[in-house]
Amino acid sequence: MAEIELNDVTKRYPDGTEAVKQMNLDIADGEFMILVGPSGCGKSTALRMVAGLEDITEGELLIGGEVVNDLGPKERDIAMVFQSYALYPHMTVRENMGFALKLAHTPKEEIRQRVEEAAKILDLTEQLDRKPANLSGGQRQRVAMGRAIVRQPAAFLMDEPLSNLDAKLRVQMRAEVSRLQNRLGTTTIYVTHDQVEAMTLGDRVAVMRAGVVQQAGTPRELYDHPENLFVAGFIGSPAMNFMPATIHGDRIELPMVEAKLTDSVRRRVRDGELIAGVRPEDFEDAALVAEDRRDRGAVFTTTIEVVEWMGSELYAHFSIAKGGIDAEELRELAQESGTDELGGEEADRVIARLDAASRIREGNEAELWLDLSKLHFFDLDSSEAITSREPAAARA
Numbered sequence: 458m459a460e461i462e463l464n465d466v467t468k469r470y471p472d473g474t475e476a477v478k479q480m481n482l483d484i485a486d487g488e489f490m491i492l493v494g495p496s497g498c499g500k501s502t503a504l505r506m507v508a509g510l511e512d513i514t515e516g517e518l519l520i521g522g523e524v525v526n527d528l529g530p531k532e533r534d535i536a537m538v539f540q541s542y543a544l545y546p547h548m549t550v551r552e553n554m555g556f557a558l559k560l561a562h563t564p565k566e567e568i569r570q571r572v573e574e575a576a577k578i579l580d581l582t583e584q585l586d587r588k589p590a591n592l593s594g595g596q597r598q599r600v601a602m603g604r605a606i607v608r609q610p611a612a613f614l615m616d617e618p619l620s621n622l623d624a625k626l627r628v629q630m631r632a633e634v635s636r637l638q639n640r641l642g643t644t645t646i647y648v649t650h651d652q653v654e655a656m657t658l659g660d661r662v663a664v665m666r667a668g669v670v671q672q673a674g675t676p677r678e679l680y681d682h683p684e685n686l687f688v689a690g691f692i693g694s695p696a697m698n699f700m701p702a703t704i705h706g707d708r709i710e711l712p713m714v715e716a717k718l719t720d721s722v723r724r725r726v727r728d729g730e731l732i733a734g735v736r737p738e739d740f741e742d743a744a745l746v747a748e749d750r751r752d753r754g755a756v757f758t759t760t761i762e763v764v765e766w767m768g769s770e771l772y773a774h775f776s777i778a779k780g781g782i783d784a785e786e787l788r789e790l791a792q793e794s795g796t797d798e799l800g801g802e803e804a805d806r807v808i809a810r811l812d813a814a815s816r817i818r819e820g821n822e823a824e825l826w827l828d829l830s831k832l833h834f835f836d837l838d839s840s841e842a843i844t845s846r847e848p849a850a851a852r853a
Contacts, residue, residue: 459521459534459611459644460486461507466516468502468668476502478668479516487642489635491659493649494691495789499668500648501616507646508614509533521611536605538615542597544589550576551585554603571607578640579603579633595626602637612644619654631657653694656680664688666789686732686840687786689833695737698807699787700777702733702834709733709829712777712805716755719830726834726843732782734833737772740809742817743824754828764819773809773817773825786840 461484468477477499484490492500505511507518509530517524525533544553554575555568563571576582579599589597598618605613619627619634635658638645649655655662656676663673664687672684676692683689689697703710704726709718711733718726743756763774809825817823834843 460484460519461612461644461646462517462519463503463507464517464519466503466506466518467514468499468506468511469514476668477506480668480670482663482670482673484644484646487644489638489645489647489658489660491647491649491655491662492665493652493655493662494665496650498665500650500665502668503665504614504616504646504648507533507612508535508537534611535614536608536610536612538598538601538605538613538618540617540620542589542601542621544597544600546589549586549588550581550592550600550603553589553600554607557604557608568607571609572603575603575606578606578637593626594622595630598622598630599633602634606637606641610643612646613638615645615647617649618647620649620651627654634658652692656692662692664691666786682842683734683833684842685786686734686784686835686842687790689734689835689842690787690790693736695772695808695810696790697833698735698737699782699835700733700735700807701782702731702832704728704731709832711827713759713807714755714757714827716827716829719753722830722832730837731843732784732835732837732840734835735807735827736831736833737808737810739828739831740773740811741826741828742811742815743826744816745812745814746826750828751826753830754826756824756826758822758824761817761819761821761823764817766813768813770813771811771815771817773811773815773823775807775809775825776805777807779805782837784840 463480463482466477466480467475469475480503492503494500502511506513509528513526518526520533545556548556551572555572558568558571576585579602581596581599581603584592584596589600592600601618619630622630631654647658659676661673661675662679664671664679666687672679672688679688679692683692690699700712705728707718707723709716759775761773761775765772811817835841836843
């Protein structure tokens with residue numbers, strides 16, 4: 458195992474394009490670090506620089522305290538798992554998993570022991586003498602991981618290894634990857650564009666946009682304290698709703714309600730026009746809100762346009778007056794998701810995540826409750842969070 462450090466690492470191509478810009482990230486020994494962001498944000502390029510598959514234009518990369526900028530992939534003691542399984546179809550599972558060791562002239566008995574140990578960890582013992590064509594997608598991906606495990610590297614690098622699997626298998630494999638990393642304790646960098654995958658797997662997550670790390674922290678830190686609009690909109694499913702807000706003293710005006718701010722929020726915001734962020738789960742059917750919670754929120758009436766019943770919860774869609782929020786981060790998020798729900802023409806759409814016991818109906822008016830203590834606020838010009846963290850005195 459080894460610590461990995463990226464110090465002002467930049468990747469610049471001959472045409473001047475900067476895929477990664479002065480990236481600073483310290484990954485502790487044994488840590489599971491996720492790089493997440495939309496397509497083209499630089500996360501795979503960063504991973505390939507760590508692997509030695511891309512040259513570093515500027516900055517230093519250290520693995521285990523040693524600068525490795527000029528070392529080839531074979532000299533870095535890392536193992537990669539790619540999106541494609543890249544298994545040899547004419548070889549058995551046993552032969553695929555042990556092939557790299559065979560090329561390194563490892564003794565046959567040691568190869569056998571390592572392959573069988575990895576197969577036991579990955580529940581592949583019964584599949585060792587089968588060919589890849591006779592395996593499921595999930596089993597093939599486990600074989601690819603086993604091929605990396607048997608090498609006993611200082612670090613694993615995984616580039617969207619689950620994206621070729623169907624939805625059910627991805628959920629299953631997420632749990633298996635997490636258990637595997639916990640068991641082996643090997644330093645791991647894992648690249649994905651799926652924020653749900655990132656939030657459920659990583660010890661820490663680094664959110665990237667346009668080659669720059671926007672924020673790095675634990676999944677809870679990113680969810681509770683996003684530092685800017687992009688992180689706030691990227692982390693969370695369904696995504697955070699954004700709308701214009703005006704603060705006057707202890708009063709807040711939102712498109713669907715005017716109310717008194719809670720004391721904790723009031724201490725952290727200033728008067729004027731801001732962007733408010735509301736997570737779908739911070740709404741509730743007003744009929745289901747307990748009396749001891751109602752005072753920290755506000756009730757409003759709206760027409761429910763669409764109801765999506767998910768079994769354990771439901772998503773209620775409604776509209777608010779267009780706010781005209783013009784932020785590049787929201788346009789990029791909308792483009793990544795393939796919709797305009799976060800900006801542009803559809804900036805007035807809001808999603809509320811409600812308890813499954815709610816009896817609201819599509820096309821009817823309903824009373825919804827908004828938890829004002831959970832509001833996020835962002836500066837109109839800089840898009841930086843205003844209430845990303847409470848002042849130290851308030852937290853003490």
